Amino acid sequence: MNYPSGIKASKTHTVNYKNRGMSLEEDLNITNQYYRxxxxxxIYKKPTPIQITKVDYPSRKEAIIKEAYFKExxxxxxxxxxxxxxxxxEAKETRNHTSFPLSNxxxxxxxxxxxxxxxxxxxxxxVRFSTQNETYLLTGEDFFHFIDHTTRKSIPYMYFKEKGKKIPFEYQPRLPYLKAVDEMIGGSYEKE
Amino acid sequence: MNYPSGIKASKTHTVNYKNRGMSLEEDLNITNQYYRxxxxxxIYKKPTPIQITKVDYPSRKEAIIKEAYFKExxxxxxxxxxxxxxxxxEAKETRNHTSFPLSNxxxxxxxxxxxxxxxxxxxxxxVRFSTQNETYLLTGEDFFHFIDHTTRKSIPYMYFKEKGKKIPFEYQPRLPYLKAVDEMIGGSYEKE
Structure with a gap:
């Protein structure tokens, strides 16, 4: 089970949000906030799905979840x-510098x-390759094409370099991924 | 703070899913599952947003949330x-039989x-009026028109009866609300 990033389960029992580098999730949250x-x-990140099993209810206005589990x-x-x-x-980062494991x-x-x-x-x-510090958008089509034509358990870094759209790191918005989406929808496309 | 339906916070500290009538949420979940x-x-219901403050981590594969709070x-x-x-x-039910309180x-x-x-x-x-056992779809336009032209704190039941599209209760899907959506998008509309 993959735990959601931003939640570092630790033996100290307390969630520690400090002393982390900026994660892909944080960059995307800031970017999406800018776009809004x-x-x-x-565009929003969905909340982490949780199965709640015990709730404490000390007062009418307050509820404390006392037992819950991460769901897939x-x-x-x-x-x-x-x-x-x-x-x-879906957004994922990997420290692997040669490929992106599909188990993600x-x-x-x-x-x-x-x-x-x-x-x-x-x-x-x-997908962010954090060793190279490079972030790519891979279209659904290119992603499906890869997984439907191979039995490999990972997508090579070179596939992202060739097929993906590299997202630059900028001041505002941090990760302008909608520029790559503009290319996908053809820019001039109007719905009406 | 409104607690998510499906989670009945109780002083007994344990979430009780039994002995409830079929809620609007359950009907929608079954309906969306059918549509999928x-x-x-x-179409999916988003997970309930939770702020996790303590996680217990007894083994590599297991994590237990020990303290968390409902977020708006x-x-x-x-x-x-x-x-x-x-x-x-957004989907809500009310027991009020004359109006739908906007505080929802x-x-x-x-x-x-x-x-x-x-x-x-x-x-x-x-919106489901559970006393009448009637469920209505109110388009965004009709909803905005009402709240932008009044200072009332609730939408009268009659407004739903006049402007809303009543969703029948059927065998499959349980709540065929996409029929009302078909009317909104004009039925014959094709994107390409």
Whole structure:
């Protein structure tokens, strides 16, 4: 089971948010916030799915969850709307510098991305190779093409370099991935 | 703070899922599952947002959340894709039989629905009057028109009867709300 990034389960029993480098998740949160503030796109990270088993209820206004478990996500982490399009993607980082292990993406997340693609949504992966400090957007089409034509358990770094769209690191927005999405939707496309 | 339905905080400290009538949430979950199985639409309820403060980590494969709190949702509960459209809605039930109290919808959820609407998404409310056992879909437009032209703190039941689309209760799918969405998107509309 992969724990959601941002939650470092530790033996000290307390979640520690300090002393971490900026994660891909944080970069995307800041970027999505910028896109919302600029009225460009409304894309959110979904909350981590949790199975709650015990709740303490000391007062009418307050509830404390006392026991809960992480559940496997049935969909991807990010979705929303941009230029009338349904946007759906998964974002992962790897320290592996030669390939992206497919074990990072659950099989039902792949199924979900394929469903979205078939129904006209814009779907992709955002993968950061943290050793190289490079972030790529890989379109759903290129992702499906790879996994449907190989039995490899990882996608080579070179595949991202060749097929992916490299997302630069900028001041604002931090990770301008919608520029790559603009290329996917052809820019001039208007819904009406 | 409104607790998510499905989680009945109780002084007995244990979440009790038994002996409840079928809630609107359950009906929608079953309906969305049917729509997915039939490859009609991919619409999911978002997980309840939780702030995790303590995690116990007894083994490599297991994590137990020992302390967490409910957070206010920043978006609506349901979103997904249908016929290439971004779909976004909030679902609530009320026992009040004359009106739907607007306190059921957070101000930032209203803002979110307006943002989605402005960007070309399909948004609406699904409201169940449990006393009458009637469920209505109210389009974003009709919802915004009401709240922008009144200072009332609730939407009268009659407004739903006049402007809303009544969703029948059926065998499969349980709550065929996409029929009402078909009317919103004009049925014959094709994206390509």
């Amino acid at each position: 503030e600029q009225d460009i796109a409304y 996500p049935s969909t991807t982490d990010y979705n929303g709307i941009y230029q009338g399009y349904y946007i759906d993607f 993406i659950h099989p039902h997340q792949i199924t979900h991305l394929k469903n979205v693609f078939r129904h006209g949504g814009i779907c992709f992966l955002i | 199985e039939q490859d009609i639409a991919y 949702p920043s978006t609506t509960d349901y979103n997904g894709i249908y016929q290439g459209y971004y779909i976004d809605f 919808i957070h101000p930032h959820q209203i803002t979110h629905l307006k943002n989605v609407f402005r960007h070309g998404g399909i948004c609406f409310l699904i």
